[in-house]
Amino acid sequence: xxxxxxxxxxxRYIEAGLVTLKIGFWxxxxxxxxxxxxxxxxxxxxxxxxxxxxVYVELSRNTPLLIQVFFLYFGLPQVGIKLSxxxxxxxxxxxxxxxxxxxxxxxxxxxxxxxxIESGLSIGLDKRQMMQYVILPQAISISMPQVSAxxxxxxxxxxILSAIAIPELLNVTQSLIGLYYKTNESLLxxxxxxxxxxxxxxxxxxxIERRLRHAEFGN
Amino acid sequence: MQNSGIxxxxxxxxILLDGLGNTLLIxxxxxxxxxxxxxxxxxxxxxxxxxxxxxxxxxxxAFRIIPIMVWLFSFFFFIPRTLGIDISGEVAAIxxxxxxxxxxxxxxxxxxxxxxxxxxIESGLSIGLSKLQLFLYIQxxxxxxxxVPGAISLGTxxxxxxxxxxxxxxxxxxxxGKQVIERTKEAFWIYGFLFLLFFLMCYPLxxxxxxxxxxxxx
Numbered sequence: 001x002x003x004x005x006x007x008x009x010x011x012r013y014i015e016a017g018l019v020t021l022k023i024g025f026w027x028x029x030x031x032x033x034x035x036x037x038x039x040x041x042x043x044x045x046x047x048x049x050x051x052x053x054x055v056y057v058e059l060s061r062n063t064p065l066l067i068q069v070f071f072l073y074f075g076l077p078q079v080g081i082k083l084s085x086x087x088x089x090x091x092x093x094x095x096x097x098x099x100x101x102x103x104x105x106x107x108x109x110x111x112x113x114x115x116x117i118e119s120g121l122s123i124g125l126d127k128r129q130m131m132q133y134v135i136l137p138q139a140i141s142i143s144m145p146q147v148s149a150x151x152x153x154x155x156x157x158x159x160i161l162s163a164i165a166i167p168e169l170l171n172v173t174q175s176l177i178g179l180y181y182k183t184n185e186s187l188l189x190x191x192x193x194x195x196x197x198x199x200x201x202x203x204x205x206x207x208i209e210r211r212l213r214h215a216e217f218g219n
Numbered sequence: 220m221q222n223s224g225i226x227x228x229x230x231x232x233x234i235l236l237d238g239l240g241n242t243l244l245i246x247x248x249x250x251x252x253x254x255x256x257x258x259x260x261x262x263x264x265x266x267x268x269x270x271x272x273x274x275x276x277x278x279x280x281a282f283r284i285i286p287i288m289v290w291l292f293s294f295f296f297f298i299p300r301t302l303g304i305d306i307s308g309e310v311a312a313i314x315x316x317x318x319x320x321x322x323x324x325x326x327x328x329x330x331x332x333x334x335x336x337x338x339x340i341e342s343g344l345s346i347g348l349s350k351l352q353l354f355l356y357i358q359x360x361x362x363x364x365x366x367v368p369g370a371i372s373l374g375t376x377x378x379x380x381x382x383x384x385x386x387x388x389x390x391x392x393x394x395x396g397k398q399v400i401e402r403t404k405e406a407f408w409i410y411g412f413l414f415l416l417f418f419l420m421c422y423p424l425x426x427x428x429x430x431x432x433x434x435x436x437x
Contacts, residue, residue, distance in 0.1 A: 062375065062421035064382035067393070067414050074400070075410035152283070159286040163386055170288060183296045191285060191293070198284045 005185045009176060013189050016172035017197060023086065023166060024155040027093025031154060034094050035101025042102065043109055053102070060099035065160050068092045073164045089161045097154045104150060108143025109135065141212040148205035152198060169193050224408035231399045238395030239416065245309060245389070246381040249316035250374055256317065257324020264329045275325070282322045288383055290315045295387040308389035316377060323373050331365035332358060364435035371428035375421040382417065392416065 038053045060068075069092040072083060083091070112135050120134040162171035173190040177183050228235075264275045282290070295311040298304065306314075335358060343357040385393040396409045403409075 058422060058425070059418060062379075062425055063414050063417045064379040066382045066385075067410065067417055070393070071407075071410040071414055075407040078405070078407040156284075156286040159288040160383065162288070170286075170292065173292075177296065183300050187293045187297055190289060194285050194289060202284070 001188075002182060002185055005180070005182050006189060009186070009189065012172055012176070013169065013193050016167060016169045017193050019166065020155070020158050020168040020193075021197065023089050023093070023161060023168060024158050026090045027158065028097065028151055028154050030090055030094025031097025031101050031150070034098025035105055038098060038102035039105035039109065042106055057099040057102060060095055061103075065092055065096050065157050066163060068095055069161065069164050085161075085164050085166050088164055089158070089166050092161070093154055093157065096157065097150060100150045100153065101147065104143045104146035105139070107146060108139035108141075111142045112138045144209050144212050148202075148209060151205060152202055155198060155201070156194075224405050227399065227403045227405045227408055228412050231395075231403075234399065235392060235395050235412070235416075238390060238392035241309070241389065242378075242381050242384070242391040242393075245312050245316065245384060245391070246374075246378045249313050249320050250377050252313075252317045253320025253324045253373075253377075254370065256321040258328055260321050260325030261328025261332065264325055265332060279322045279326060282319050287315065287319055287380055288386070290319065291383055291387055308384060308387045311387060312381070312384045312389060316380065319380075320373065320377060323376075324370065327366055327369035327373065328362070331362040331369070334365060335361055364431075368428045368432040368435070371424050371431070375424045375428070378420050378424075379417065 038057065041049045041053045069088050072088040072092055073085065076083065116134055116138065117130065120130045125134065158166075158168055159170045161168060162174060165171065169190055173186045176186045180186075260275065260278075263271060264279075266272060266275075291312060294315050295306075295308060298306055298311070339357055339361065340353065343353045348356065381391065382393060384391050385397075388394075393413060396413050400406045400409050
């Protein structure tokens, strides 16, 4: 183990870690927005859109991210749509994560008991008030564990984006191994980087989950 | 152009399916082994021994925190250099997927066993069943209804994750697709076809898992 190598290459890993976080952040945001829109469409049963969303969810959940980004990055230019690597990465994560988020939100909304909605109606709440004060607070609390699992899942999936030359952690590790042959050192830095990113996140999300659980009623 | 794209798929279907065989071989082998090792791991996780509990917890979390891609990559580079044995990409993939599958399968088994109501176990004990009888006649038949749908979903995840083996040089269906693209430049059609191919493998399994889950829900 060459310790001086670890110190020397540390800045590159910090840089790469930031790329992982940045891509992960935008990807997760894209997934959240896609998920919310899909969930909205499914919940209010908007006629044709509902069918499209259902097809999208199945396509997204039953295909690997690697093929999705390869299609975006290598396939689309052939029909004249050229996207940058970063754009492909974020769209890919959004496409994959959107369906997982939609399922999580839908699960939360459906888990809100009928008695809750009937009670709300009986005290004269209108549709908007019902959403705002009765359904959403409970649905968010119920879907939070699934949503935070999706956060971690998507952040880990960024490692696949090394295949389309995004300079994130794995990609940088690959090029460093190619340059210096310090395999063990590079792999150690890589593993530790993921631990540093994901472990605190998973602890914070776990804490938020426990806090939100107070919002559950009637069980 | 559209015509030529579809023709490219038909003309190269043999080579693509050859790669698909390799993909499936890795996925099915790993899944098959994980099913048994995962069962053992699940039972181990139920242990009351604190050290066993801690170790199994760390093992599972290691796979939950570090991406499979990193595991795959590490094994492929680390093992040959450190132990001096030359392993092929296929073997590295099967080893990593089996280790991961064991962790996930174990969690499914543990979740299923723990979800059984206490009353079932207490009633069993009260009529004088031994631990083994309790497991064989009471716990296992009920838990299996929760294990099977979970195991099928794990199967779809395994198939999807197998796509990564191309990145450590295994000649799988994607690698074959890349070869065809190099010759024909039809990236749009080939990747479109691969997308569809993975969908056709995973979708029926997803449906089956969902149906069984609903059917056995009690």
